Amino acid sequence: MRRLKTMKTHPLPRLASTRLARPHTWLRKWLAHCATGLIAFLACAAIANAATAVGKVVVIPVVGAISPASADFVTRSLTRAANEQAQLAVIELDTPGGLDISMRQIIKAILASPVPVAAFIAPGGARAASAGTYIVYASHVAAMAPGTNLGAATPIQLGAPGLAAPEPKRPNEPGKGAASSPATDTQSTETRKQIDDAAAYIRGLAQLRGRNAAWAERAVREAVSLSAKEALEQNVVDLTARDVPDLMAKLDGRVVETATGPHKLATAHAQVVTFEPDWRSHFLAVVTDPNVALILLTIGMYGLFFEFANPGFVLPGVAGAICLLVGLFALQLLPISYTGLALIFLGIAFLIAEAFLPTFGTLGFGGIVAFAAGALMLIDTDQPGYGVPLPTIAAITAAGAVFVFFVSSFAYRARRRPVVSGGEALVGSGGEIIDAALAPAEGEAAGVSVGWARIHGERWRVRASAPLAAGAHVRVTGRQGLMLEVVSAEEPKQRGVSP
Template sequence: MNWPAIHRNTAGSSVRQLVSLLSLLCCIGVFAQTQPANQPVVLKLTLHDTIQPVTAGYLSRGLAEASRRHASAVLVSLGTPGGLLDSTRLMVQTIENSPIPVIFYVSPSGSRAASAGFFLLESADVAAMAPGTNAGAAHPIIEGGEKIDPALKEKIENDAEAFLRSYASRRNRNLDAAIDAVRNSKSYSDDEALKLNLIDLTAPDDATLLNTLDNRTIHRFNGATETLHLRDATIVTFAPSLRERLLGRLTNPDLAVLLLVLGGLLIYLEFNVPGTIVPGSLGTLLVLLGLFGLNLLPVRHTAVALLFAAFILIVLEAKFASHGALGLAGVISLVFGLATLVDAPIPELRVHTAVALAAGLGFGIITLCLAWIAVRARRSKILTGPQAMVGATAIIRSPLSLAGHDSGQVEIRGELWQARLLNPTPNDLPVGSEVRVSSVDGLTLLVEPSPSFPSARPSGKVD
């Protein structure tokens, strides 16, 4: 028997089996990798906030990320009371230019797409609502709620209506119902919006919505048609960045005002107690954060003037005795300035009255107290240095008299000082007598006899 030949055949068979096994594993790996790639991916964004520059930046970044990932669609969960029209225009422009289909979905139940949110809903490639939601009430509100000239009011309404018409007709929406939401603040439930062709469908959740949209042909803003393939799509959540979350908090006008007021108090404390460093540094940081947040919001210049006037009046109250008139005027100016500081179209983007009252009264009272303490400290008697001994009692340690001995030494506070009589007396002032310090001349104390010294008392004789 030829053992080497048998051994070679057995070894060759083992090698072939090993190669076959490796090939099978590679095929399985490639199949596992290619299978998920064929599954549609939908990037989900959440806009449950007021519409302002931060949300506009978040939407723009999300659409760019969806394009980079070659996502099948972008799903935006919407729930907002409204916001700034300038930010809304920017977001609508971003949606219109997106290469990826954008689906706006008012969810979950109980949410709303009011004011600016209605404009965004109508601009989407697909508009959907969950049961129990509503949309509309998109009448443009004059920032700050002021009464304006009727002609200007009509001009603003016409501009908002034209903005909505510019894209709603391309989305095959019901123009009459959409314009009614702008002109007459009409609001619609999910069933009403579906019947009036303001939205494309209703769905209870994300998965049902995407499966319902599978194989549906939509018309893009540029006129092209596209068929959606969203059956069993993988939903990838795209969360706001840390910077966007921080800026989102800072755009809360109540928080921005509180940061501004607290920072101002800490800086004022630093001026009154110089050298502490920590209050001044922390106060500067808080003021900068507050100003940064307010910079993202529409601010009234008249309110800023009121804040400066309030600070000046409060400082003047500490300097002059006005019996509280200047301080009261300063506090009132501060409260009105804070209450009207943010000039926004919806209450959620304005400073609430309770916050303005609490911050204004608190800042005014604390600042008045600090200013009063500082002025009182400046006017109080000096407690250190030679000047602090003026008016104090000293004990003579070497005689003081008129006849060549008017200069001597006195003991005061356990220290020996050179002393000289301010008004020489006819009699010697013996050692151990008490004198009172009247003033200081360099390092010499100018003293005069104490009222208990005999020559300092009235003699009682009548000429």
């Protein structure tokens, strides 16, 4: 009875409703978790979209001399920054200067860039001398890290390396106007033209960016320099910063005027991406080194010479053609003297001709002198980081001379060797009569006999002044067409004549 009463207190409909209610509770909890995750995902997406809308900041490091490789790298990086809709491009500079044509290529890319460009001389201890000063003045924002400097923007005299340009002479200086020679006046005029052109160029950049144009002109004419603190005080740069994050914080909210209009920077929390040089930049940096270009040029010429002298080797010709074309490609990017290049080719031609012509070293010595002089004159600038050192020139010249004279010695030995093939090799050779007897022939002079003999493993028709028995050994003394003149092999000994 008690058991039945207990069962009655727990009716079945109530138990079923409890079990059916549990799945709905789990479903509500699962939906609540999904909603929370969806809200979190949408919040992250909104933050990412906001960061994307702000735009990232790209850093373009430029270290070393301004060269065709660095100009190509900066130009392509600015184009990439524009394609990726970056809000700012920072050119991190540390350069002693460089080539004028490469500098102007970078400045043209900066002036035409739709993305604001900030030139930042960093890290501490870096500099932006010579060509770097022009790039700083051309940038939309100029900044320096503590312990850096810029200036010394005087263009270096083009011409033979090591020759300093004379100071321009002024008419009011006593004792210098009438005594100057036409050559000195011409050189002074050329120098003055270069300095005036460079001063006008940097003055125009300073006026475009609202910076100190007077000091910029002094940097060109007097080669003066400034530290970071002095540059900020004299309105040469816009601000100083410790590093790139500090620069981003100080540029936040600044309005910059570019080729496409004004841009307001929001760099405080922007993503910073560094563009590293790719394989193309590294390749250009290697091949445009004047030492490498000269070596490639030399290897190419000697490779082609070896292939033409010994057809069929293939490898020297292929390697020589590739090296020659790469070397010429590098030279067309560099400021070269075509006179020096012509002397290099002339010197190599003389060294090659020495291997074929019996000039007893005259062409070889002239080739060495022409090659060395051309290598010294090849690079037509005194910019830091350019020019071919004397040890490199001496090593390449000595290696070329040794190679050519080594080949010449082999050619000379080959000319002195006796002939071992052809009709000339038959004279003096021995043979054996294969006829029963060398009989007198009709139509021949009295005492002359004609027959057959085996010489060098071949049957030859021979003629002798006396009959010879079969198996007799003979020696060839001459040839007339297909007829050989022979004598007995013992005849010279009997007559006492040395063979």
